[in-house]
Amino acid sequence: MTKSFTDKLGKGGYGTVYKGSLPNGHPVAVKMLTESKGNGEEFINEVASISRTSHVNIVRLLGFCLDGSKRALIYDFMPNGSLEKFIFTDRSQIESTLGWNKLFEIVVGVARGLEYLHRGCNTRIVHFDIKPHNILLDQDFCPKISDFGLAKLCTSKECIISLIGARGTIGYIAPEVFSRNFGVVSSKSDVYSYGMMVLEMVGGRKNLDVTTTSSSETYFPHYLYKNINQYCVEACGDNGEATEIVRKMILVALWCIQTMPDDRPSMSRVVNMLEGDISDLQLPPKP
Incomplete structure (x- = not known):
C-alpha cells in the first residue's frame, strides 16, 4: 500500500504520514502512530470520533489497522497538503x-x-x-x-x-x-x-x-x-x-x-x- 513507506508526507507529535494507494489505485495517506504512546488513547480517540463524521470539510477515514503495538489510520490523500x-x-x-x-x-x-x-x-x-x-x-x-x-x-x-x-x-x-x-x-x-x-x-x-x-x-x-x-x-x-x-x-x-x-x-x-x-x-x- 505504501511501497515500503518510501513516500513520507510529514511527521507530527503522534506519528508519521506516508502516501500510499489502495489496490484500485485510489491515493491515500497512511498515518503510522508512534508506538510509545502508552495505551493508544490518541488512536482510539481518532477512530472513535472521526468514524462518527461525514462532512465535506472533515477528512474521510477509510480504514484503520491495529496489529500489536503498531497502529495505522488510512485517510483520503490531500494533494495540496496542509494549510x-x-x-x-x-x-x-x-x-x-x-x-x-x-x-x-x-x-x-x-x-x-x-x-x-x-x-x-x-x-x-x-x-x-x-x-x-x-x-x-x-x-x-x-x-x-x-x-x-x-x-x-x-x-x-x-x-x-x-x-x-x-x-x-x-x-x-x-x-x-x-x-x-x-x-x-x-x-x-x-x-x-x-x-x-x-x-x-x-x-x-x-x-x-x-x-x-x-x-x-x-x-x-x-x-x-x-x-x-x-x-x-x-x-x-x-x-x-x-x-x-x-x-x-x-x-x-x-x-x-x-x-x-x-x-x-x-x-x-x-x-x-x-x-x-x-x-x-x-x-x-x-x-
Missing part, C-alpha cells in the same frame, strides 16, 4: 497562490466543519487542536479538518468537558484549557483556536512573533485590534472587495478569541457572521 505551508510564507506569494477569495472560502469551510462537529453529527465532538497544520486541502483547496487524536466526545447538549491537564498546541489553546478561572472547557475552546488560526491566515505570520523589531507588533491580535483599518488598506490596496473580506475575517476572528468563553460566538454564529453583511459586524472588546 500551514501556504500561509507562513511571503504575503505576495500567498495572494498569487490562493488569493483573498480562496482564503475566505477556506475560512468558511473550516467554520462549517467545526459547526458540524459541535452540532451536526450524532455525537458532539470538540477537536482541541485546530491549527493550520491540521487543515488539509484537496485538489480544489477545499479544507478538511484532520487529526482527531486530542478530540473529546460529548454526550450532553452543553458539551462541558472535564480535562486533566491542558491539551492542544501552544498559540492556539484557549485560556480556560490552561486555567478553569476563565470558565469551563467546551466547544468554545475550539472557537478560540479557530480565531487564532484565522488571524494567522490574515497576517501570513504567527500571532506571537518575538523576532519583530516593533514591540507593538509582537502580539498580532493586539496590533490588528488597534490598526484594523490601516492593515486592511496595506493588505489589499484599493481592492474594495478584498478589503471587505479581510476586515470581515479580522472582526470575526477577534470575536472568537475573546478571553471568556461566554463572550465568544458559537461556530453556528460564526458561519452566520461570515456569510452575512459586514455592516452587521461590530468591533468586539479588546481580547
Whole structure:
C-alpha cells in the first residue's frame, strides 16, 4: 500500500504520514502512530470520533489497522497538503497562490466543519487542536479538518468537558484549557483556536512573533485590534472587495478569541457572521 513507506508526507507529535494507494489505485495517506504512546488513547480517540463524521470539510477515514503495538489510520490523500505551508510564507506569494477569495472560502469551510462537529453529527465532538497544520486541502483547496487524536466526545447538549491537564498546541489553546478561572472547557475552546488560526491566515505570520523589531507588533491580535483599518488598506490596496473580506475575517476572528468563553460566538454564529453583511459586524472588546 505504501511501497515500503518510501513516500513520507510529514511527521507530527503522534506519528508519521506516508502516501500510499489502495489496490484500485485510489491515493491515500497512511498515518503510522508512534508506538510509545502508552495505551493508544490518541488512536482510539481518532477512530472513535472521526468514524462518527461525514462532512465535506472533515477528512474521510477509510480504514484503520491495529496489529500489536503498531497502529495505522488510512485517510483520503490531500494533494495540496496542509494549510500551514501556504500561509507562513511571503504575503505576495500567498495572494498569487490562493488569493483573498480562496482564503475566505477556506475560512468558511473550516467554520462549517467545526459547526458540524459541535452540532451536526450524532455525537458532539470538540477537536482541541485546530491549527493550520491540521487543515488539509484537496485538489480544489477545499479544507478538511484532520487529526482527531486530542478530540473529546460529548454526550450532553452543553458539551462541558472535564480535562486533566491542558491539551492542544501552544498559540492556539484557549485560556480556560490552561486555567478553569476563565470558565469551563467546551466547544468554545475550539472557537478560540479557530480565531487564532484565522488571524494567522490574515497576517501570513504567527500571532506571537518575538523576532519583530516593533514591540507593538509582537502580539498580532493586539496590533490588528488597534490598526484594523490601516492593515486592511496595506493588505489589499484599493481592492474594495478584498478589503471587505479581510476586515470581515479580522472582526470575526477577534470575536472568537475573546478571553471568556461566554463572550465568544458559537461556530453556528460564526458561519452566520461570515456569510452575512459586514455592516452587521461590530468591533468586539479588546481580547
